[in-house]
Amino acid sequence: MRQGYVYILASRRNGTLYTGVTSDLARRLYEHKHDLTPGFTSRYGVKTLVWFEVHDLITSALTREKTIKKWPRAWKLNLIESVNPDWDDISHYLL
Template sequence: MAKQPCVYILASGRRGYIYIGVTSNLAQRVWQHRTGAIEGFAKRRNCKRLVRIEMFESMYDAISREKQLKHWHREWKINLVEAENPDWIDLSLELRLRE
């Protein structure tokens, strides 16, 4: 997968803990989360399942969206994930981002 700004959502499981992040290299960032290379909330809460991705033309737009989503209520975030991924399937499997 080529580098492209995106917002991603990781979860610990179906309707579990939710982590929202931004990156320009999704494959690398998913690998970092899976291996525990990044300290913080996602690691502490075992958020490793990639459940949503939103691609953007610029990093500025991606960061703006990330900030917006981080201020949303939990139920809104759940509804956003379930609108396109009702079973909370790990999208990294489809995108071949897993080791």
Template sequence: MDRSDNFQPAVYIMANHKRGTIYVGVTSDLAKRAWQHREGQVEGFTKRYGCKRLVWFELHSTMDTAIAREKQLKGGSRAKKIALVAASNPEWRDLFFELNR
């Protein structure tokens, strides 16, 4: 596997607005992937529903654990996903700008 310097497995949630449409994803480069969603470069659900706001993320040590967590979240209820975001980001602010601090 070709790993760039930015390899950091992560699970994330994108939203179009507070308590709006949400998307759960997994990536090895969160900053790049969030930027792609923001710019509409990712065809599909996030582009169709305007999910451009990174509202929650969780870093993992391996892609295997990140993928397992993504599956767990996707299998859970919408209410649980909303509660997860609200617990750490009650204002649902866009965390994209905090990634490279």
């Protein structure tokens, strides 16, 4: 099994949020930032990585993503601000 990532993208501070899961976060961010996959993120301009979490197993990441998607918006905002209070693009941490 391979590792997985759960991530949250934002259009801007306190803007539209997108929660996703992937086994290759760098590739997936490239797809989001360049509108390579039609859908929610390209439609609403959601491109800034504001939070992510690494899991040893993709299955664990999928479970965590489903849990976070069910959370109230306020909980997601608190999660982001607990590690990224300025809502900076943290994609450079992947390099």
